[in-house]
Amino acid sequence: MKTADLIRALAADSEVHPMPPGRALALALIPGVAIAVGLHFAVLGLRPHLLTLLGEPRLLFKLCLTFLLAALSGALVARIASPGGCIRHITLLLAIVPALLAAANLAELLAVPAAEWGQRLVGSNAIFCLKSIPFLAAAPLVAALLALRQGAPEHPAIAGAAAGLFAGAIGAALYATHCPDDSPLFVAAWYTLAIGFVVAIGAAAGRRLLRW
Amino acid sequence: MRAGNAGDADSYRRLLLQLTPVLRAVARRGLASAGMADTDAEDVVQETLLAIHLKRQSWDEDAPIGPWLRAIARHKMIDTLRRRGRRIDLPIDDFAEVLAGGESEPSMLVADVDRHLDCLPAGQRNVVRAIAVDGASISEAAARLSMTNGAVRVALHRGLAALAAKFNGEGT
Numbered sequence: 001m002k003t004a005d006l007i008r009a010l011a012a013d014s015e016v017h018p019m020p021p022g023r024a025l026a027l028a029l030i031p032g033v034a035i036a037v038g039l040h041f042a043v044l045g046l047r048p049h050l051l052t053l054l055g056e057p058r059l060l061f062k063l064c065l066t067f068l069l070a071a072l073s074g075a076l077v078a079r080i081a082s083p084g085g086c087i088r089h090i091t092l093l094l095a096i097v098p099a100l101l102a103a104a105n106l107a108e109l110l111a112v113p114a115a116e117w118g119q120r121l122v123g124s125n126a127i128f129c130l131k132s133i134p135f136l137a138a139a140p141l142v143a144a145l146l147a148l149r150q151g152a153p154e155h156p157a158i159a160g161a162a163a164g165l166f167a168g169a170i171g172a173a174l175y176a177t178h179c180p181d182d183s184p185l186f187v188a189a190w191y192t193l194a195i196g197f198v199v200a201i202g203a204a205a206g207r208r209l210l211r212w
Numbered sequence: 213m214r215a216g217n218a219g220d221a222d223s224y225r226r227l228l229l230q231l232t233p234v235l236r237a238v239a240r241r242g243l244a245s246a247g248m249a250d251t252d253a254e255d256v257v258q259e260t261l262l263a264i265h266l267k268r269q270s271w272d273e274d275a276p277i278g279p280w281l282r283a284i285a286r287h288k289m290i291d292t293l294r295r296r297g298r299r300i301d302l303p304i305d306d307f308a309e310v311l312a313g314g315e316s317e318p319s320m321l322v323a324d325v326d327r328h329l330d331c332l333p334a335g336q337r338n339v340v341r342a343i344a345v346d347g348a349s350i351s352e353a354a355a356r357l358s359m360t361n362g363a364v365r366v367a368l369h370r371g372l373a374a375l376a377a378k379f380n381g382e383g384t
Contacts, residue, residue: 001326001329001344003257006262007228007229009343010225010265011224011228013265013365013368013369017269018266018268019269020269082270082280083284084278084280084281084282085275085279085280151267151269152263152284212267212376
């Protein structure tokens with residue numbers, strides 16, 4: 001087939017309108033997040049007295065931080081689907097999240113006597129946290145990967161990792177409304193580990209699924 | 213491109229035709245700098261055109277199109293080099309002679325697309341052939357193959373997507 005022939009076929013196919021990646025992501029997330037929220041209420045449930053505890057600074061920080069991470073990594077996923085796009089700014093903005101977490105950890109270490117550090121770090125249900133965040137992240141991860149397949153990410157593994165970060169952040173934000181451990185020490189250790197696990201799965205899946 | 217995304221097939225076709233010589237030059241330069249025979253260049257051009265077409269929605273209409281096109285062309289070039297790297301390609305022709313050929317399309321048929329086309333299911337293959345090689349319009353192809361216009365559109369789109377996937381699957 002000559003190139004001019006191929007172009008004729010491509011032009012004939014131009015009446016189909018594929019969806020832009022940002023809209024594909026938003027559309028895929030509706031069922032993805034709905035499933036995650038459904039599983040959250042069915043299996044985990046909200047923490048008792050969540051609303052009355054909202055004034056508690058540690059809980060508030062934990063919730064805000066996970067939501068911030070979800071928002072920023074969501075913007076990153078939407079952008080990474082377009083080749084040639086600039087992701088430097090959003091990646092730099094993402095660095096705010098670990099910086100805030102580090103600052104909160106420092107404050108916690110200053111506020112709490114050293115004898116309590118270990119107990120705050122290990123918390124009451126670390127293993128449960130490690131299992132729950134990937135569990136809640138599964139449906140959003142599938143949704144984000146499916147949406148990215150509509151786009152053309154230049155680096156499939158990195159795009160998959162970004163999808164994993166986004167899904168992990170959604171899982172963490174949901175889990176944060178259940179988890180009774182509010183210390184930034186706990187968040188830094190276990191949330192990070194759980195999200196990192198989802199990132200690794202996303203990268204491995206992206207390497208296979210996001211090639212084009 | 214904006215017109216093409218809005219469904220204006222004619223301007224879209226003109227755009228792709230204008231892009232082709234540029235893509236061809238880029239492909240030749242890329243293959244030459246990797247020390248490979250540039251007989252593969254037309255394959256790279258066709259693969260890149262397929263990717264531009266199938267991924268055209270990933271271009272943000274408010275952003276300049278140059279970086280987007282460059283990124284796609286680069287991606288396909290790297291893809292090809294990685295794949296061809298596993299084969300041994302010895303340029304037989306005198307290199308200078310090939311370069312003197314300029315940017316015109318080689319008259320020989322491009323092996324890869326045709327080979328991949330042969331692997332498609334018969335329905336998709338017939339539709340792609342009728343429209344690409346015989347120059348039929350959607351409705352002419354529909355009449356000739358006694359299919360509905362909608363079925364021809366679907367078969368064409370699936371066939372093109374399958375062609376791109378075949379390029380991709382090669383060597384993995």
